[in-house]
Amino acid sequence: MLLIYTQKITPRIIYIFKHICTGVLGITVKFTSKIEEFIAHDGMKLSYGKQALGNELFFQRVDLLMEQGFSEVEVKVLPWEDSVCFFPVSEASALPFDIFASSFFLLSRYEEYVPHVKDEAERFPVAESLAYQKGFLNSPVVDKWALKFRNVLAERFPAMEVPPRKFxxxxxxxxxxxxxYKNKGILRSIAGMQRDFFSFSLGKVFDRLKVAFKIRNxxxxxxxxxxxxxxxxxxxxxxxxxxxxxxxxxxxxxxxxxxxxxxxxxxxxxxxxxxxxxxxxxxxxxxxxxxxxxxxxxxxxxxxxxxxxxxxxxxxxxxxxxxxxxxxxxxxxxxxxxxxxxxxxxxxxxxxxxxxxxxxxxxxxxxxxxxxxxxxxxxxxxxxxxxxxxxxxxxxxxxxxxxxxxxxxxxxxxxxxxxxxxxxxxxxx
Missing domain, CATH: 3.20.20.370 (Glycoside hydrolase/deacetylase)
Known part of the structure; x- marks a missing residue:
């Protein structure tokens, strides 16, 4: 079990930590906002906040998981190892960016809530997505970040056991x-046959007739x-x-x-x-x-x-x-x-x-x-x-x-x- 200290436990924090820790890595988590409970815990633990409490495993946060609703968020995508990252934080953090806020931004489809240009079918187009614009659409970055997070945990807690993921x-x-063609009704079948005939799709005309007379499937x-x-x-x-x-x-x-x-x-x-x-x-x-x-x-x-x-x-x-x-x-x-x-x-x-x-x-x-x-x-x-x-x-x-x-x-x-x-x-x- 991994104990997570944060000054304020929000629904967003609970959601994203449970997904990354439990959903992806198979590690159960518990949350606390009590410093005494965190200090007394002898097992795996980390803090998530603006500043570290001491020399514990510390991940610095940005404000996204403390907010409610949505607004225009400035996202600057940076290269990081074999992947990318955004929402950078200081060197005091175990990772150079807030992977929890970043993962929440993508999983919640935050960008689909804010005003955007839709395509001709009234859909959110791929060209409007941050992943497409910044060139990481073809990479499962949330899963890669989670595995990087796992490595940080394993380095700090060598006895940690994480079940392997299976492709x-x-x-x-x-x-x-x-x-x-089958079961379309007489009027639809006649209209379809006329459309095929006048578009010179004679093969389809004959296929319609064969299906109608049960000569072919x-x-x-x-x-x-x-x-x-x-x-x-x-x-x-x-x-x-x-x-x-x-x-x-x-x-x-x-x-x-x-x-x-x-x-x-x-x-x-x-x-x-x-x-x-x-x-x-x-x-x-x-x-x-x-x-x-x-x-x-x-x-x-x-x-x-x-x-x-x-x-x-x-x-x-x-x-x-x-x-x-x-x-x-x-x-x-x-x-x-x-x-x-x-x-x-x-x-x-x-x-x-x-x-x-x-x-x-x-x-x-x-x-x-x-x-x-x-x-x-x-x-x-x-x-x-x-x-x-x-x-x-x-x-x-x-x-x-x-x-x-x-x-x-x-x-x-x-x-x-x-x-x-x-x-x-x-x-x-």
Whole structure:
């Protein structure tokens, strides 16, 4: 157990020390603001404040973790060893910067609370992020800082035992369109056929007819192939299905269709199943509740997992809605159009709501790669970038998460490329 002395124990201090010490390093912590208790403690201990009490292990703080709410914060990023740092402190500190305030700034997504320019989809764009602007988007800096902190502790307390971190990989498949042609209804099928015909996509016209007459399978229904891949290689994978009403933004088939429900139940026998939030569910808790209930009605259990991979993350509203509806795990923390570490980490973390200054029970599982990046780079470059990111995650013993779409594995895409990526991510020969 590590005893932490600080003059004032704030919700932010409790949150970030528990994440770094317990969540990342596996060390239990206790807090005190009583000097006598700190001095009397014989085990591992440190102080966190403006000045050291004596010759104890001391980490100097900046003011961020003592504040409430948010405001414009000046962040000067500096090179440090094999990484970067910000919020520098004096030489009296065991580390040259406040790693706790720095980690809180990234994990809480502080920069997404302050006014910023949104992209055309009303999202927080990667170009607005500090990590992108200062060149550390492709590094899990929070995990690297935590391991540096571990080394400082080990040097001061040689008898300290810290459980090793284990590198893992997992893929999440976002199913916005479970079928390309099947069960779309007569009017939608005719409209789609006309669109394909006048765009000279005659192959798709014939495919629509073959699917309609049950001569061939729907091209987007690749779930048996992916399940076979999972079974052969004994993999852990998540599938997130959209159950929204039909709108201009959400164009899946009706959630009551028996074939759709059958696919979800079939996939649920071999993989984790969750909800792909629709456009309006991200913004409206009533819509989110409706979609959650639909999924629970299909899987006959409580909804545990959610994903919002293409719309505005809408912090903190969307996460607070998930908390209110008792959804415990979310996989939306990442950039759909850029590879990197949106929150500076590859370790799951509890969401901290700055507006309410409270640690929520929602566990955020950040993803690093989204297959949408293929729209901006060549496959060769994407493979190279994924390899580099995998090495970064492997070095800190984190989890590499990648988001795909089911149509990535269809014949209308480049299935060999995406299966190749799955093999790379899962380290399959």
């Amino acid at each position: 893992e990989s997992t893929a999440i498949v976002a199913v916005e369109h479970v079928f390309g 729907d091209p987007f229904n690749i779930f048996e192939d992916l399940i076979a891949f999972i079974k052969v290689h004994k993999l852990k994978m998540y599938f997130m299905f959209q159950l929204s009403d039909f709108t201009i933004h959400d164009r899946n088939i009706n959630h009551n269709r028996i074939p759709y429900r059958s696919v979800i139940k079939y996939v649920g026998d071999y993989a984790k199943v969750g909800l792909l939030q629709g456009y309006y569910a991200v913004r409206d808790i009533k819509t989110l509740r409706m979609e959650k209930l639909r999924m629970e009605n299909i899987i006959h259990s409580s909804l545990e997992y959610s994903l919002n991979s293409s719309h505005d993350l809408s912090l903190p509203e969307n996460y607070n809605n998930l908390v209110e509806l008792e959804v415990r795990n979310d996989f939306s923390m990442g950039y759909p159009d850029a590879l990197g570490f949106r929150a500076g980490t590859c370790t799951p973390f509890l969401f901290y709501d700055i507006n309410m200054e409270v640690t929520t029970p929602l566990l955020v599982h950040p993803y690093i790669f989204n297959s949408s990046v293929f729209e901006n780079v060549k496959p060769e470059q994407a493979f190279e970038d994924v390899k580099k990111a995998l090495n970064q995650v492997r070095e800190v013993g984190g989890t590499f998460r990648a988001v795909f779409k089911n149509q990535d594995f269809s014949e209308y895409s480049h299935p060999e490329t995406y299966y190749g990526l799955l093999k790379l991510i899962y380290e399959i020969e």
